Amino acid sequence: MCLCAALWLNFTNSVNPVFVTAPNIDTIVSLAKRRGFVFPSSEIYGGLGSAWDYGPLGVELCNNVKQAWWRWLVYERDDIEGIDSSIILNRLVWKYSGHEATFNDWLVDCRKCKGRFRSDKIVENKCPSCGASDWTEARPFNTMLQTKLGAVADDDPTALAYLRPETAQGIFVNFLNVQTTMRRKLPFGIAQVGKSFRNEVTPGNFILRTREFEQMEMEYFVSPGAEHSKLVDYWVDQYLEWFSSLGINRENLYLYEVPQDELAHYSKRTVDIMYRYFPEREKPWEELMGIAWRTDFDLSIHSKNKLDAEGNRVNPDSTEDLSYFDEPTKQRFYPHVIEPAAGVNRTVLAVLMDAYSEKTNDKGETRVILKLSPQLAPIKAAILPLAKNKPEIVGMAKAIKRSLQPVLRAVYDDTGGIGKLYARQDEIGTPFCVTVDHQSLEDEAVTVRDRDTWEQERVKVSDLAEHLQKRLKPYPIGAPEVS
Numbered sequence: 001m002c003l004c005a006a007l008w009l010n011f012t013n014s015v016n017p018v019f020v021t022a023p024n025i026d027t028i029v030s031l032a033k034r035r036g037f038v039f040p041s042s043e044i045y046g047g048l049g050s051a052w053d054y055g056p057l058g059v060e061l062c063n064n065v066k067q068a069w070w071r072w073l074v075y076e077r078d079d080i081e082g083i084d085s086s087i088i089l090n091r092l093v094w095k096y097s098g099h100e101a102t103f104n105d106w107l108v109d110c111r112k113c114k115g116r117f118r119s120d121k122i123v124e125n126k127c128p129s130c131g132a133s134d135w136t137e138a139r140p141f142n143t144m145l146q147t148k149l150g151a152v153a154d155d156d157p158t159a160l161a162y163l164r165p166e167t168a169q170g171i172f173v174n175f176l177n178v179q180t181t182m183r184r185k186l187p188f189g190i191a192q193v194g195k196s197f198r199n200e201v202t203p204g205n206f207i208l209r210t211r212e213f214e215q216m217e218m219e220y221f222v223s224p225g226a227e228h229s230k231l232v233d234y235w236v237d238q239y240l241e242w243f244s245s246l247g248i249n250r251e252n253l254y255l256y257e258v259p260q261d262e263l264a265h266y267s268k269r270t271v272d273i274m275y276r277y278f279p280e281r282e283k284p285w286e287e288l289m290g291i292a293w294r295t296d297f298d299l300s301i302h303s304k305n306k307l308d309a310e311g312n313r314v315n316p317d318s319t320e321d322l323s324y325f326d327e328p329t330k331q332r333f334y335p336h337v338i339e340p341a342a343g344v345n346r347t348v349l350a351v352l353m354d355a356y357s358e359k360t361n362d363k364g365e366t367r368v369i370l371k372l373s374p375q376l377a378p379i380k381a382a383i384l385p386l387a388k389n390k391p392e393i394v395g396m397a398k399a400i401k402r403s404l405q406p407v408l409r410a411v412y413d414d415t416g417g418i419g420k421l422y423a424r425q426d427e428i429g430t431p432f433c434v435t436v437d438h439q440s441l442e443d444e445a446v447t448v449r450d451r452d453t454w455e456q457e458r459v460k461v462s463d464l465a466e467h468l469q470k471r472l473k474p475y476p477i478g479a480p481e482v483s
């Protein structure tokens with residue numbers, strides 16, 4: 001055994017484990033940058049406040065979260081279809097959805113220091129910059145990000161378009177396309193994952209609030225007579241279970257029943273699932289996702305046949321009626337919608353905070369271990385040669401890496417002693433380290449080390465892929481029938 005391996009074993013033997021979740025977001029910011037998960041965007045020009053770039057491990061983690069979500073809803077259930085709509089939609093979509101008129105933050109200016117703030121974020125009527133209490137009247141600021149389409153003059157109003165502030169509208173305007181082509185009957189859902197944009201007045205807290213972010217939204221269409229409130233509860237429970245399958249501790253989640261006067265214009269009931277993003281603060285909770293009963297607001301408002309109380313068309317621009325004909329009751333109606341809307345970036349942050357743990361040995365040395373659920377880990381197995389100056393060992397390790405690659409994400413690493421290599425993989429959440437040593441050349445077996453227990457077992461190379469795949473199997477989530 002080389003000296004490094006011996007030192008590492010010594011370390012593990014003397015370890016007195018202390019596991020904690022991340023004490024604050026800054027701990028994750030630093031780990032994320034150090035280990036290639038997330039970098040400040042355009043940093044060489046001083047950065048861009050609220051923009052972040054996902055590095056080699058971050059992009060894998062995000063993809064794994066999105067894939068886990070898609071698999072859970074679109075593949076494992078029988079009642080949900082997927083879609084990928086445009087980011088830039090006809091401007092009329094945003095007129096009728098109500099976003100042009102109401103997607104506002106309310107701003108106030110401090111008359112003393114001229115600072116501008118969201119009025120709902122002012123604490124005790126004091127300016128966060130200078131402490132004064134002399135404010136202008138609050139006025140609305142529409143947070144949809146604008147752009148212009150085509151080679152047009154700067155002041156041509158017809159060229160105005162928006163980058164979508166939610167993925168949901170792309171689902172609503174495609175409701176009939178999906179329902180008819182896939183021959184769907186209620187209840188059924190349409191899921192979409194993709195970028196959304198909001199000109200946030202106060203972005204911040206790392207990837208928690210940014211102007212460009214990703215959403216995983218699902219619109220679940222049901223009849224007007226369904227038990228909508230129960231369905232909201234049903235989807236809350238489903239998501240609590242899904243978050244738990246991602247390794248998020250239930251104790252770090254909290255349900256917030258949004259009061260009537262805070263509901264969005266389309267919602268009759270919304271429950272937010274909050275995560276403990278600020279464990280160090282008196283108010284630790286921030287929204288991870290929301291589950292809203294959007295009524296029939298969106299489908300009816302985008303429909304040409306919807307009439308107001310005076311019998312006038314509500315939407316004279318629409319060329320389609322998005323109603324649904326229910327064969328058993330022979331009735332035509334606008335379906336109601338239950339919408340679970342989650343953020344990819346906020347889910348990734350919650351996953352990282354919950355996975356963060358530290359082990360401290362008797363000497364006070366601390367090691368970081370990212371206990372990511374194996375399905376989310378950017379790298380599933382690291383293949384490490386115990387002696388990098390032995391061509392036979394290196395060759396065998398590289399061949400094992402290549403043989404695993406078709407079934408799982410594996411890497412080869414020989415850039416340090418075995419102790420350092422183990423520590424690096426622990427810190428990025430790799431569930432398994434596979435070590436090739438001198439003995440491997442004779443017995444065609446390798447040592448598989450478990451990230452969480454540090455237990456090691458000897459596995460035949462011919463059984464390795466199956467062995468790892470078995471241990472990586474995602475936690476299954478039930479998908480009970482909905483009526």
Ligand code: GAP
Pocket residue numbers: 165166167168198200207208209210211212213214215217287288289290339341342343344345346
């Ligand atoms: N279609 C409904 C909708 O968009 P929302 O509560 O405004 O509802 C849903 O957004 C989720 O999108 C939020 O719970 C959050 O996870 C994510 N999200 C919203 N704004 C965000 C931002 N500025 N930065 C990062 N994530 C954001």
